[in-house]
Amino acid sequence: MRLTRRHLLAALPALGAAGLGIGFVRMLHGLNQGHFDPRAINTPLTGQPVPGFPALPPLPDAPGLPGLTRENFQNIKKPVLLSVWASWCLPCVEEIPFLRQLAASLASDATPLELWGLCYKDQPARAAHWLEQAGHPFTRLGMDQDGQGAIDWGVTGVPEAFLIMPDPQAGGRIVWHGTGALTETIYQTQIIPHLEAKP
């Protein structure tokens, strides 16, 4: 049989379908493994300097817990894990035991990072009450009551978390961004590598 242009043309649809099929198989595989999410919004901030955002005031009656501004990131010595949360959010409740555990280990060890919080669209009284009950893990907490600060960070929902590396020129650089409740597994597999990669 001689291969002609006709053969090539007739084979094109099958080849196209095969390409699509392989793509679909890989997507399904990715869906099951959790590394393909059609609803994911990859924030463009990863790899970028900390964005400008309005200064976020501290909780009114929490003396040991200062607020959050852009300048705070300027001279950080240690990496910062910024957690975006709210007291009205169920997954944030699920996340808190891990954060507390993390904070405890940070206090005792040669601390590899600091834990800061951004409280999204929450009433100060409720947030304060909640922190009291949960035993707050943060060393800084900014109250973002109208949600404008979170928009500057490209936050689409709570909880979310950012890992910021010290970078005096850029004023801190975002190296990792995660959506959903933070867990031990995510910390071990996604955050630790960044901390260890630090020279």
Added chain:
Amino acid sequence: MAFLTTFFCPEGGHFALALACALAFMQGVLPLIGLRRADSPLTALARPLALSQCLALLFAWVCLIMASLGDDFSLKLIAETSAINKPWAYKIAGLWGNHEGSLLLWVTLLSLWCAGLALLPGQSTTRPEKLPDRLRARILALLGLVGAGFQLFCLTTSNPFLRLWPVPADGMGMNPLLQDPGLAVHPPLLYSGYVGFAVPFAFAISALLEGKADTLWARYMRPWVISAWALLTLGITLGSWWSYSVLGWGGYWFWDPVENAALIPWLTGTALLHSVLVVEKRNLLQGWCLLLALATFAFSLSGTFLVRSGILNSVHAFANDPARGLFILGLLGLYGGGSLLLFAIRAPSLASSQSGFAPLSREGALLLNNILLCTLCAVVLTGTLYPPFMQLLLGRTLSVGKPFFDATTIPLTLPLLAVMGASMALPWRQARTDRLIPRLAPALLVTAGNILPAFWLFSTPLAAFAALLALWVISSALLDLIFRLYALPEGNRQLHRLPRSLWAASLAHIGVGVTILGLCGMAGSQERLIEAKPGTHTTLAGRDWELTALTPHHGPNYEAVEAHLTIRQHDAHGPLLAELEPQIRLFPQQGQKTLHVAILHRPLEDLYAALGSVKEEHDPQGQSHYSAILRLHENPLASWIWLGGIIMALGGGLHLLPSRRRLMHSARKARS
């Protein structure tokens, strides 16, 4: 009654489903063996097997419906989607509003198509135009193979008859949005269209196996293409009408992946409908026509099932289960990929005629129509699949939405309309310009005469231009009928003596024109969002809209607030035009709120009102006052969008009616 429930018990249904699967498999294998060995008893099994498979599946449905009506919450499907206080009609219609039930519907509709094929009269000396028995057996066998695969899928991963333990006292209820008459009929229609394209698919496979796709083959296949196309058209029309009248934001098409999944096979199906004509009349483009038949069914399959796998970011994705996803992909690979592979191997050796092909001819216009439709299809397909593939290949996320599709599909639709208007007047083989110009002149004059009114009436120049093209399509289809009438011999100049196929084509084209006019009108829709207390007047589109009262309303399984709106012509003292009563409904069982919009359809516009929310305020005396947030729309020509869809489908239906000559023939035979 007790006997009935025992007889039609879920286990009976489960058994019937398994039996149907086995029958489908036999229907797929035995006739093929028979055909190969020229062994006619095995070949003749195709018809009885198809009928019994259909009966088994219908039995399964009766069992499922009995369980649902009897509130048998020991069935997982019913516990998850039904509830005691659900209206009984939705206890039935709700069965296909979920993955398992809709899959059972899919296979049942396929078996109904098979039964239709098996029951229709076969070829005989008096009916030479009907399907020959051997071809029918082969097609039934191929359809049996398709059905067997999906019934196996249904049985192994998506069985609607699975039991649940412990048995809940009440079901979880159904998504209230789906409790709508439109949505009860929408899936069966849409699915019959999707599944119907399995028949042309089987015709194409059979042609590839035999190595022959000729005029006769096209003539046998054409009615099946038309019927599937008409049903798909109706299904899409109904779906769009549902989103307009139920979702409550006045839109009718959102370019959601699930909508695109229906549009893609419709586009290729429409192309197939036209290219099969070229094969029938001119014995040209066979390969292309075969490819379209295969692709349309492959797209129907992918459309129905990929949207559920969770790959596409659609609101409609059903709960995804990895086993299901892989099984679906396996079936898609087997049927879609397998058939395209067969095409790659066999199509080059198909006999093709070397006859002439003039650009200015009926076939030339049909070819141009195919090019434009397939380009449209390519655009919609790329737009739908681009985001997941970008993410897979480059790890980047992006969105492709309505603004993109509007920007790309409109410039392709306009030339399509222009060709459509001219195509009916073009003769086969070669058109002569000196004859063509007088044929087209009246329609051109009608269109040209309306340029000023169009630009005056429609809101944007683009809408006016598209409306003119729609007018061109409609007027040329109508005038073509008149020309054909005058071409008849003097004594026979009656409209009903024109060939039915001509009527059908004209009607379908008029339907397209009507839909386009509706879309152009909707481009100028006006809306207003108001916060109103009872007694407030608002002016919109030269009417006075008054909110007269807000009242509570009790439904069978929901609580509602109803707004009473009075619309008067011109101003508050004008003649009464309409009273609209939109509601906001709360379904306590699901904790879900739905909008029940009120629409007054008038010939030239829709008056549309949705009640967004109701606020309660207390004055210093402690009295509560209510105010409502209302969204009011005036949508010009809105109902024309769906009217056009119905006209298109009617055109298809008309084509399927037995011909006049056939009717007269049988009448004469009855008399003698």
Added chain:
Amino acid sequence: MRLLLALCLLLLTITPCLAVDTPDEMLPDPALEQKAQQIGQQLRCLVCQNESIEESSAPLARDLRHIVRQQLQQGRSATEIETWMTQRYGEFIRLRPGFSPATALLWLMPLLSLMVALLLVRRLWQRSAPPPTPLTQEERRTLNSMLKKD
């Protein structure tokens, strides 16, 4: 599962969202409001995805609608607002992706498809045989005699 997303999926399956929840969100100037709606229709809601921020009733969409209107009042152009949004949420927020090497195939698809079709059709026309040549005198005579015999 994040809360907003979960809420969307649970309560708003098939999205019965009602856009612009309160009239006071709207700008007093109708021309500017229309421009705001046009911009909003180009931006995808990040919570109830498959809707534009104009259509979605998610709180984040409301905030973004508000920002669009605020920036319009400050005299910013549509392009500036879109850039502001993409800086924060990436290309994902644009329902009409911008033209770039990565989206070239998407935008050029109609042209590409038409070009391929024209190439194929050109082959078809080239292949097509010329129309039949007129009969010669002799052929015509034979034909006539055969017709007469019938």
